[in-house]
Amino acid sequence: MADTRRPLSPHLQVYRWQVQMVTSILHRVTGVALAIGTLLIVAGLLSLASSEQSFAQFKALLGSPVGMLLMFGWSWALFYHLCNGIRHLVQDTGAGYAIPQFVRSSWLSVIASLLLVIATWAWVLMAGGAS
């Protein structure tokens, strides 16, 4: 720390939790998670380019319980960051800053991302599961 005597703000622990805080924090968290998750895409492409055997290993890794959990988390992180990212792009035009609109669009991001992740995995299950 360069200078710890500086005033520290905001004091998160004294705020009442609001959906706008959650969406903002989640946007960062999912962004970092997706950045790390991009390495999975690299691994998949490398295994596909390398050999049938290594691609089979990659698919087995994703099909394992830990792999499925990662894929589920990755898909939700992607859809959330996508929905909330579109929300931020709209807000960058100056629209939607009135507090009621801000709260409503926050909930919209969360709910839309959940609907998308449910729809995606329902489709996977109907297609005979992920393998």
Next chain:
Amino acid sequence: MSADDLQHPIKRARGLGSAQSGVGHWWTQRVTAAALVVLAIWFVILVLGLLHADYASARAAVARPWNALLLIAFVVTAFWHAVLGLQVVIEDYVHTRWKEVSLLVAIKFLAALGALASVLAVLRIALGA
């Protein structure tokens, strides 16, 4: 500032700002975000279509010209956007200068390697090498 410099200090801060890079970071983050809205949705649909594909058909799908092109575009844009985002997170939370700079450089190296490895992999598949 010399005595005959009549420029107000605020003038120096405006325009390109004190970091002299202007709104480049902010704007590039938005442009890559807009591209990723389309590319990420396309990528999810591609992967869902390949759920039960065997090795040969997965390779054939990646080798199709449009898929190869969009895959490269997706991965490069994703790493680019990731670096811009991670940079802000590191600048916000890492307050020891040498750690901050090391991390900023490390994520750029990693992202460049990841993007290049992906491009090389897609090209190998697309060109049948």
